[in-house]
Amino acid sequence: MRTLLKEEFQKEFLIYKKLNASKPALTCIAMVEGDNKIPFPVFLKETDAKRAEIYDKLTGLWNPYIADTYEVLKVTDPGNPDAPRYFSVTEYVTATGSPNNESISLAEYIKRNGAVSEKMALVLCIQLCTGLKEFHEKGFVHRDLKPDNLMISHYDFDNMQIKIVDFGGAKWNNPDKHADTTVVGTLGYQAPESLAVPATDQSDIYSIGCILNYLLTGQEPGLIRYKGNHYIENIIEIATNNDPCDRYTNVTEMQKALEHQTGKRFIDRVPILRAFPGFRSDTLGNMLIGGIIYLSLIPLIAFTVQNYTPLSSFLEIYLPYIIVPQIVLFNMGIVLSVTSKAILNSSIEIFGFSEIIFRISHALASFFLEYCCIYPAKTCTGMIYNVLHHIIRLPCTYQCL
Numbered sequence: 508m509r510t511l512l513k514e515e516f517q518k519e520f521l522i523y524k525k526l527n528a529s530k531p532a533l534t535c536i537a538m539v540e541g542d543n544k545i546p547f548p549v550f551l552k553e554t555d556a557k558r559a560e561i562y563d564k565l566t567g568l569w570n571p572y573i574a575d576t577y578e579v580l581k582v583t584d585p586g587n588p589d590a591p592r593y594f595s596v597t598e599y600v601t602a603t604g605s606p607n608n609e610s611i612s613l614a615e616y617i618k619r620n621g622a623v624s625e626k627m628a629l630v631l632c633i634q635l636c637t638g639l640k641e642f643h644e645k646g647f648v649h650r651d652l653k654p655d656n657l658m659i660s661h662y663d664f665d666n667m668q669i670k671i672v673d674f675g676g677a678k679w680n681n682p683d684k685h686a687d688t689t690v691v692g693t694l695g696y697q698a699p700e701s702l703a704v705p706a707t708d709q710s711d712i713y714s715i716g717c718i719l720n721y722l723l724t725g726q727e728p729g730l731i732r733y734k735g736n737h738y739i740e741n742i743i744e745i746a747t748n749n750d751p752c753d754r755y756t757n758v759t760e761m762q763k764a765l766e767h768q769t770g771k772r773f774i775d776r777v778p779i780l781r782a783f784p785g786f787r788s789d790t791l792g793n794m795l796i797g798g799i800i801y802l803s804l805i806p807l808i809a810f811t812v813q814n815y816t817p818l819s820s821f822l823e824i825y826l827p828y829i830i831v832p833q834i835v836l837f838n839m840g841i842v843l844s845v846t847s848k849a850i851l852n853s854s855i856e857i858f859g860f861s862e863i864i865f866r867i868s869h870a871l872a873s874f875f876l877e878y879c880c881i882y883p884a885k886t887c888t889g890m891i892y893n894v895l896h897h898i899i900r901l902p903c904t905y906q907c908l
Contacts, residue, residue: 572638716746
């Protein structure tokens with residue numbers, strides 16, 4: 508922390524543009540002279556002694572996704588030496604590649620252009636996690652992560668980059684405290700527990716989940732929930748869980764989940780597969796079942812062609828065991844996107860349910876083929892009896908007169 512007299516401060520920092528002029532604390536864009544004698548803009552913000560210590564700890568933190576903190580100033584007035592003023596001098600982030608290299612926040616960008624693509628949203632949140640990782644490792648919690656505090660440093664639709672700014676609400680991660688004495692945060696992005704217990708890393712993770720939802724919908728939290736890629740939906744759900752213990756343990760864990768979704772997968776290399784049911788949702792369970800179903804067609808078709816099997820016999824195998832289960836599983840909303848833990852806990856239920864589906868489908872197929880195509884004169888009673896026979900395997904079939 509550097510100490511300056513008021514006159515020295517006014518001489519060294521030329522105020523270029525005041526921000527939040529209605530507030531007593533000075534917040535402005537100032538011009539300072541660099542080592543090469545060329546002036547450059549900095550963000551100058553007045554703070555208190557407690558937060559000045561936090562900013563001072565950040566002066567050695569150099570991260571591509573965090574606005575640089577150059578120094579912290581303690582400015583004294585000879586006329587009132589007992590009331591020093593503290594200022595943080597941080598990087599003034601401008602968007603390289605934007606018109607006139609303007610300073611634009613992520614919130615302003617979304618208001619202008621609307622929601623971003625899934626890939627872009629994931630990339631931006633990965634950058635956010637990368638920046639916060641080092642921030643958390645130093646023992647700090649930001650507490651006020653929101654699109655307004657994320658400045659675009661590289662303006663490119665295909666390769667956008669952001670930087671975290673405004674550490675005025677940051678604090679030491681001290682879980683031993685009973686509660687925060689000062690309420691910090693923005694409604695919608697603030698973790699629900701922050702009013703009752705001290706903010707932790709999970710509080711920032713909650714904010715990241717809200718930001719991800721905002722990037723994908725273009726709407727403030729609480730207005731609309733993102734619906735689309737099931738994997739991304741799951742990331743948002745975990746990050747914004749009301750119970751901090753059920754969120755990601757740290758930003759590294761969340762970053763891995765985000766990176767997994769941005770990786771080049773087999774489905775991305777063969778996009779034509781998305782035209783088939785089972786490969787449209789990017790859900791591993793659905794893709795596995797779809798793959799098994801489509802692969803099973805190969806021997807069935809080969810057997811039919813080689814043995815000249817009648818079409819009705821082929822359909823009696825194909826319809827109940829391939830088509831109907833596929834319709835039930837994929838088009839009636841039974842999504843098998845279960846985790847390994849869920850599989851262990853409910854494997855019996857899943858297999859039992861599948862058995863019922865196969866028996867019902869076989870019964871319907873047999874009813875269609877046998878009674879509608881081959882034996883149209885059979886009575887209604889016989890139809891119902893034989894359908895029940897296929898389901899519960901009665902010892903004998905109804906003998907129609």
